[in-house]
Amino acid sequence: MATSISPCTDQHVPVHPTGRRIWCRFAGTPDKAPLLLLHGEWQSSAVFAPYFELLSRHYYVVAPDLLGHGFSSKPAERSAYTIAAWVEDLASLCCSTLDLDGMHVVAVGRFGMCVLDALQWHVALAERLRAFTILPFPHSYPFSLLTRLASSDVEVSYGAAQELTSLFLPLFPQECAPERASGELLSQVRLVPPQASAELCHLVEYMETEYMRWGKPLMILQTLKDLSCLVTQSDERPVSSQEQDLIALTAPFSLPETSG
Numbered sequence: 001m002a003t004s005i006s007p008c009t010d011q012h013v014p015v016h017p018t019g020r021r022i023w024c025r026f027a028g029t030p031d032k033a034p035l036l037l038l039h040g041e042w043q044s045s046a047v048f049a050p051y052f053e054l055l056s057r058h059y060y061v062v063a064p065d066l067l068g069h070g071f072s073s074k075p076a077e078r079s080a081y082t083i084a085a086w087v088e089d090l091a092s093l094c095c096s097t098l099d100l101d102g103m104h105v106v107a108v109g110r111f112g113m114c115v116l117d118a119l120q121w122h123v124a125l126a127e128r129l130r131a132f133t134i135l136p137f138p139h140s141y142p143f144s145l146l147t148r149l150a151s152s153d154v155e156v157s158y159g160a161a162q163e164l165t166s167l168f169l170p171l172f173p174q175e176c177a178p179e180r181a182s183g184e185l186l187s188q189v190r191l192v193p194p195q196a197s198a199e200l201c202h203l204v205e206y207m208e209t210e211y212m213r214w215g216k217p218l219m220i221l222q223t224l225k226d227l228s229c230l231v232t233q234s235d236e237r238p239v240s241s242q243e244q245d246l247i248a249l250t251a252p253f254s255l256p257e258t259s260g
Contacts, residue, residue, distance in 0.1 A: 009026060011023070011024065012024075012071070012072075013064075013093060013097055013098075014097075015089050015092045015093065020067060020072070020073040020075070020089065021072060021073050022064050022065065022066075022067070022072045022073070022089055022093055023045070023064065023065040023070055023071035023072045024045070024062060024063065024064045024065075024093070025045045025048070025049065025052070025061075025062075025063040025064075026060075026061065026062060026063075027052035027053070027055065027056035027060075027061040027063075028055070028056035028057070028058075028059055028060040028061050029060060030060050031060070032056075032058060032059050032060040033058070033059055033060065033102060033104065033130075034059065034060045034062060034094075034098075034100040034101070034102065034103045034104070035055060035059035035060065035061050035062070035103070035104045035105075035106065036062050036063075036064075036090075036094065036100070036103050036104070036105045036106070037061065037062070037063040037106050037107075038063075038064070038066070038090075038105065038106070038107035038108065038111075038112055038115060038116075039063075039065070039066065039069065039070075039107075039108055039111075040107075040108035040109035040110070040111040040112060040137055041069075041109070041110075041111045041200060041203075041204055042069070042146070042149065042164055042189055042192060042197075042200065043069065043108065043168060043171075043185075043188075043189075044065045044069050044070030044071075044185075044188040044189075044191075045063035045064060045065050045070060046070065046184050046185055046188050047108070047168060047171045047172070047185070048061075048063045049063075049184075050172055050173050050176050050181075051173075059104070060100075062093075062094075062098065062100065064089075064090070064093060065188075066086050066089070067080060067081070067085065067086060067089055068080070068081060068192060068196040068199070068200060069188070069191075069192060070188050070191060071188075071191065074191075074192065074193050074195075074196040075196075076193075076195045076196070078199045078202070080199070081196070081199040081200055081202070081203050082203070083114050083115060083118050083203075084118065086115055086118075087115060087118045087119055087122050087125070090115075090119070090125065091122055091124050091125050094125060094128065095124050095125065095128065100128060101128050102128070102130045103128055103129050103130055104130055104131050104132070104133075105119065105129060105131070105132040105133070106132070106133045106134075106135060107132070107133075107134055107135065108134075108135045108136075108137055108171075109134075109135070109136060109137030110137070110204075110207050110208075111204075111207065112134050112135070113134055114207055116132050116134065119132070120132070141163075141164065141167055143201075143204070143205065143208075145160055145163055145164060146160075146197070146200070146201050146204060147201055148160035149161060149164060149189075149192075149197050150194055150197035150198040150200070150201050151194065152194050157190075157194060157197075158190070161186055161189045161190050162186065164189055165182055165185045165186045165189055166182070168181075168185050169181055169182060169185075
């Protein structure tokens with residue numbers, strides 16, 4: 001480890017040399033294969049929390065709140081909210097701070113598509129990646145909702161946050177109490193200040209056009225619940241042929257070897 005942080009305790013992790021702080025949730029132990037979970041725009045690592053117990057049996061789970069989201073730093077300057085800036089933060093976190101290698105990366109939605117496209121071309125990170133997967137966001141939300149979220153009027157912004165939270169609920173397992181999921185998500189969304197939300201609006205508007213013309217050959221999983229397919233089957237019961245087909249279909253594809 002390049003720093004003295006505890007690799008298994010949820011905490012703020014400094015990003016060098018910017019001085020920004022990235023909030024990370026951890027599960028499992030560093031001796032397991034690392035699994036990096038990346039949330040979508042206006043989400044936070046809270047959307048992955050219900051899956052930590054299952055995934056941590058087989059992976060060292062690292063789930064950061066990206067800049068401007070959740071408990072991470074939220075700079076006011078527009079220049080902070082770019083795909084390149086997020087990738088540099090992740091490079092600092094994964095390479096310099098946590099020294100993760102052979103990483104599986106799972107990301108949500110259009111935001112994840114853009115980040116992961118940039119990740120594979122980032123030399124320091126690309127050689128540390130083993131596979132990556134995109135989880136499609138189960139709903140699309142109108143841009144008018146995002147602009148209301150960015151409003152300086154607290155009542156307008158809060159109402160938009162409640163609408164946005166309702167769209168995120170399908171990401172949680174059915175057994176997770178809707179009140180608990182809604183409360184946690186709403187508090188995380190409200191932690192994105194209006195000035196950060198306004199800049200995120202510009203970024204999402206840009207992604208709307210870029211996403212449509214990239215068409216990367218990425219393996220798409222159907223819902224966040226299919227994260228269970230990333231977990232090695234236990235020996236407690238035989239695996240059905242249908243389950244074997246599903247695991248083969250949804251397994252993240254490996255990146256090609258980088259040339260020396």
